[in-house]
Amino acid sequence: MRRPFIAGNWKMTQSRAEAVALAQGIVSQQGKTEIEVAIAPPSVYLDAVSQVTKGSAVGLSAQNMYHEANGAFTGEISASMLLDLSCKYVILGHSERRHILGETDADVNRKVHAALAAGLVPIVCVGETLAEREAGNTKSVVQQQFDGSLAGLSNEQMSDVVIAYEPVWAIGTGKVATPDQAEEVHADLRKLLETRYNSNVAAAVRIQYGGSVKPDNAAELLGQPNIDGALVGGASLKVDSFLGIIAAAK
Numbered sequence: 001m002r003r004p005f006i007a008g009n010w011k012m013t014q015s016r017a018e019a020v021a022l023a024q025g026i027v028s029q030q031g032k033t034e035i036e037v038a039i040a041p042p043s044v045y046l047d048a049v050s051q052v053t054k055g056s057a058v059g060l061s062a063q064n065m066y067h068e069a070n071g072a073f074t075g076e077i078s079a080s081m082l083l084d085l086s087c088k089y090v091i092l093g094h095s096e097r098r099h100i101l102g103e104t105d106a107d108v109n110r111k112v113h114a115a116l117a118a119g120l121v122p123i124v125c126v127g128e129t130l131a132e133r134e135a136g137n138t139k140s141v142v143q144q145q146f147d148g149s150l151a152g153l154s155n156e157q158m159s160d161v162v163i164a165y166e167p168v169w170a171i172g173t174g175k176v177a178t179p180d181q182a183e184e185v186h187a188d189l190r191k192l193l194e195t196r197y198n199s200n201v202a203a204a205v206r207i208q209y210g211g212s213v214k215p216d217n218a219a220e221l222l223g224q225p226n227i228d229g230a231l232v233g234g235a236s237l238k239v240d241s242f243l244g245i246i247a248a249a250k
C-alpha cells in the first residue's frame with residue numbers, strides 16, 4: 001500500500017515571521033496519521049521552520065538543490081547542507097525551474113542522483129504546457145521528462161522517489177485538471193514505472209498531483225486509483241486550506 005503524501009510548496013513567498021507562524025499553525029494541528037505531510041519553505045527559512053517541525057508529524061522539504069557536493073558554486077545549496085537543516089525531501093524539476101530558470105531533464109537527473117546518494121527523498125516534477133496538451137503531446141512530453149529526469153536509477157533508488165504530475169496550465173491558474181485528465185497521466189506514469197523498472201517499483205512509487213489543488217477538489221482527485229497525494233502551492237499558504245486538503249486525503 002502506498003502511503004498518501006501531501007506536500008506544501010511555499011515557493012518564493014512568506015517573510016521569516018510568516019513562515020514560522022504558518023509552520024506553527026500546521027504543526028500544532030497535524031498529529032501523526034496515515035497521511036504523510038511535508039512543507040517546503042524558501043531555503044533561507046528552512047532553519048527557522050525546522051525548529052518548528054522538529055519532532056512533529058510534519059516533514060521538511062527544500063524546493064531545489066545543486067547536484068555538486070561542495071565547492072565553488074556561488075549561490076547554490078548542496079544535498080548535505082539540506083540534510084544539515086533537517087530536510088527529508090527536496091522538490092526537483094518543478095515546472096517553474098524548468099520554464100523560468102531553464103532547467104533541463106539532464107540537470108534534474110544529476111540532482112536526483114545527488115539527492116538519493118545523500119539520503120534525501122526527491123519529489124520529481126513532470127508536466128506538460130497548455131500548448132503541448134492541445135497539440136496532443138501530453139503523453140510523449142511526460143514520458144520524455146520521466147526518462148530524462150529519472151535515468152540511471154536502480155530499482156531500489158526509484159522506489160524511494162516521489163513523482164509529482166503538475167500540468168503547467170493548472171499551476172496557480174485555478175484551472176484544475178479533471179480527475180479523469182489527471183488519472184490518465186498518472187496511469188501512464190504507473191505503466192512507465194512498470195516497463196522501465198518492474199511491478200514492485202510501480203506498486204511502491206507515490207505519484208502526487210499538483211495544480212490548483214484546493215480543499216473542495218482534493219477528495220475527488222485523491223480518490224483516483226493512481227493519485228497518491230498532492231503537491232500544493234497556493235492552498236498550502238493558509239493553515240485551514242492545507243489542513244483541509246490533508247483531511248480530504250483521509
Ligand code: 13P
Nearest residue numbers: 009171172211212233234
Ligand atoms: P498551485 O497549487 O498554486 O496551483 O501550485 C501548484 C504547484 O506548483 C505546487 O508545486
